[in-house]
Amino acid sequence: MKNGKTKLKVKNEWRAYLFILPLLFFFVLFLVVPTIQSIFISFLDWDFLTKPKFVGLDNFKNLFTPGTFDSSQFWLSFLNTLIFVLCTVPPIVLLSLIFALMLDKKIPGRNVFRGIFYLPAVLSVSCVALMWVWMFDNDFGILNIYIQKFGLAKVNWLTDMPQAWISLTIVTVWWCVGGNMVLFLAGLADIPVTLYESTRIDGANSFQQFIYITIPCLKRTLLYVLVMTNLAQFNVYGQPAMITGGGPGESTQVLMMYIRNVAFSQFRMGASTAMSLIMGLFLIGFSVLQFKALKPKA
Amino acid sequence: MKYLKRIKISYLALFIILLVLAFLWLVPVIWMLSTAFRPEEESIGIVFHWLPQKFTLENFKGLFEDTSDVQIMRWALNSTFIAVVHTVLKLTIDSLAAFAFARLTFRFKETIFWFLMSTMMIPGVINLIPVYILVDKFHWIDTPWAMIIPGLGGVFGVFLLRQFFEGLPTELDEAARIDGAGLFRIYIKIIMPLAKPALTALAIFTFMGNWNDFLWPLIVTNDASQRTLPAGLSIFQGEYMIYKGKLMAGAAFSAILPLVFFLFGQKYFVKGITLGGVKE
Numbered sequence: 242m243k244n245g246k247t248k249l250k251v252k253n254e255w256r257a258y259l260f261i262l263p264l265l266f267f268f269v270l271f272l273v274v275p276t277i278q279s280i281f282i283s284f285l286d287w288d289f290l291t292k293p294k295f296v297g298l299d300n301f302k303n304l305f306t307p308g309t310f311d312s313s314q315f316w317l318s319f320l321n322t323l324i325f326v327l328c329t330v331p332p333i334v335l336l337s338l339i340f341a342l343m344l345d346k347k348i349p350g351r352n353v354f355r356g357i358f359y360l361p362a363v364l365s366v367s368c369v370a371l372m373w374v375w376m377f378d379n380d381f382g383i384l385n386i387y388i389q390k391f392g393l394a395k396v397n398w399l400t401d402m403p404q405a406w407i408s409l410t411i412v413t414v415w416w417c418v419g420g421n422m423v424l425f426l427a428g429l430a431d432i433p434v435t436l437y438e439s440t441r442i443d444g445a446n447s448f449q450q451f452i453y454i455t456i457p458c459l460k461r462t463l464l465y466v467l468v469m470t471n472l473a474q475f476n477v478y479g480q481p482a483m484i485t486g487g488g489p490g491e492s493t494q495v496l497m498m499y500i501r502n503v504a505f506s507q508f509r510m511g512a513s514t515a516m517s518l519i520m521g522l523f524l525i526g527f528s529v530l531q532f533k534a535l536k537p538k539a
Numbered sequence: 540m541k542y543l544k545r546i547k548i549s550y551l552a553l554f555i556i557l558l559v560l561a562f563l564w565l566v567p568v569i570w571m572l573s574t575a576f577r578p579e580e581e582s583i584g585i586v587f588h589w590l591p592q593k594f595t596l597e598n599f600k601g602l603f604e605d606t607s608d609v610q611i612m613r614w615a616l617n618s619t620f621i622a623v624v625h626t627v628l629k630l631t632i633d634s635l636a637a638f639a640f641a642r643l644t645f646r647f648k649e650t651i652f653w654f655l656m657s658t659m660m661i662p663g664v665i666n667l668i669p670v671y672i673l674v675d676k677f678h679w680i681d682t683p684w685a686m687i688i689p690g691l692g693g694v695f696g697v698f699l700l701r702q703f704f705e706g707l708p709t710e711l712d713e714a715a716r717i718d719g720a721g722l723f724r725i726y727i728k729i730i731m732p733l734a735k736p737a738l739t740a741l742a743i744f745t746f747m748g749n750w751n752d753f754l755w756p757l758i759v760t761n762d763a764s765q766r767t768l769p770a771g772l773s774i775f776q777g778e779y780m781i782y783k784g785k786l787m788a789g790a791a792f793s794a795i796l797p798l799v800f801f802l803f804g805q806k807y808f809v810k811g812i813t814l815g816g817v818k819e
Contacts, residue, residue, distance in 0.1 A: 260638055267692040271666070371789065374786075
């Protein structure tokens with residue numbers, strides 16, 4: 242893109258640095274320094290009030306020693322987060338692709354449909370949570386009202402397992418499908434129509450066209466959607482915090498909830514930073530793996 | 540003819556499927572609104588109705604009766620102030636930097652740019668506690684600055700704007716230089732007006748991201764009056780657990796601004812989402 246274009250030749254190049262200086266200032270202060278600090282903090286035993294004590298790798302050892310309270314809670318939350326990711330990511334990716342395929346066609350009112358499916362994505366997680374807690378209400382929620390109308394027993398949407406996971410999945414899918422649908426629609430719009438026309442002449446049916454044209458052309462979008470959705474869902478906090486409160490028991494307590502609890506309720510800054518680092522490194526590794534596994538060749 | 544007919548039937552089927560799905564998608568919104576606009580007795584009554592039998596604004600009036608813990612109007616003002624100031628600062632900083640990276644030459648330009656971009660890989664959770672400690676050192680806890688300033692370090696906007704700026708014709712800058720315009724004049728008089736679509740998209744994206752943020756405002760505010768609307772709603776939820784109408788009025792109230800933005804800026808939303816990711 243930038244080949245062959247001449248850039249302005251600036252005699253005093255220090256002037257160019259003036260333009261990037263404000264960004265660099267905030268970037269260093271709030272991104273570079275904290276990232277480096279996080280490593281130091283993870284070596285501390287620090288309650289945020291008294292003097293920090295250097296404890297070396299103890300915070301990490303603690304997490305990898307079976308039987309300690311922190312390790313059992315941390316890995317339970319880790320597992321819960323993985324369950325949440327496994328429950329939500331496949332339906333989100335699949336449904337947003339299906340919605341996009343349906344709305345890529347020249348259906349009457351397709352902009353209205355797109356708008357309706359996208360609408361939840363502009364709402365805050367707490368607004369979404371309030372709406373759905375009421376949907377899931379045991380006695381007066383619309384779901385249980387209709388379930389009883391069909392003569393079935395009430396469902397304890399938020400207090401039984403695995404119903405609590407199902408509820409959180411429904412909410413998250415409803416909230417996240419629209420944004421990814423828009424990405425897929427953009428990907429679909431970029432596929433040249435001539436590809437479809439020429440294969441139609443060669444006698445390919447719509448199913449073959451889907452497999453041999455649509456899917457390969459969407460690969461880049463698919464990879465992006467997959468990586469971003471995995472990252473977003475791994476960082477889940479608002480839905481379980483407001484809808485199930487981590488319950489029943491601790492069965493929907495996710496990593497961000499536990500890390501927040503350790504840092505800002507128990508004030509164990511070192512331990513919580515160590516947990517953040519493990520979670521962060523896992524996320525980096527996970528994203529790199531997905532790119533390696535799925536990156537389109539050439 | 541037969542072929543056309545088949546297409547029409549399959550389109551009709553698709554249309555009906557979409558109608559059903561769209562209705563299902565709207566059920567939580569309809570349910571929220573009908574609960575917000577009816578008296579409490581109706582919401583927890585024995586007979587079920589989709590729409591309010593008796594229309595009332597009581598639940599919304601209740602939102603204005605702030606208690607010391609629940610201050611919805613204050614939260615809405617906090618949210619708006621924070622998101623507006625954050626967005627203005629972010630766009631200024633990002634467009635200045637993007638101008639340099641896209642239109643000027645200077646030493647280490649590529650190195651600095653790719654170093655900046657590589658940090659997009661760092662998950663936010665790693666910085667959560669160190670940034671909190673920093674914000675506490677600056678005495679920003681329970682002030683709007685805690686929610687305005689730290690996000691200014693992000694580099695996504697620079698990436699987005701640089702791509703757009705690079706696509707603008709360079710002849711414009713050169714002509715302006717020959718006329719003796721300074722760098723800052725070129726930035727403000729030529730580049731910024733041309734970049735309006737990208738700037739609008741980034742502005743909406745930044746505003747909505749900041750406005751809807753949930754976890755960070757919860758962490759950096761203890762004083763209920765300093766909360767943003769989304770973070771405040773969690774106090775609100777605890778306080779009015781049993782008042783369904785009031786809860787839904789609060790949820791609906793918090794949805795107004797995002798919905799207005801959505802209705803008037805739909806095409807920019809789409810642009811903001813798609814510009815960031817897939818397009819090379």
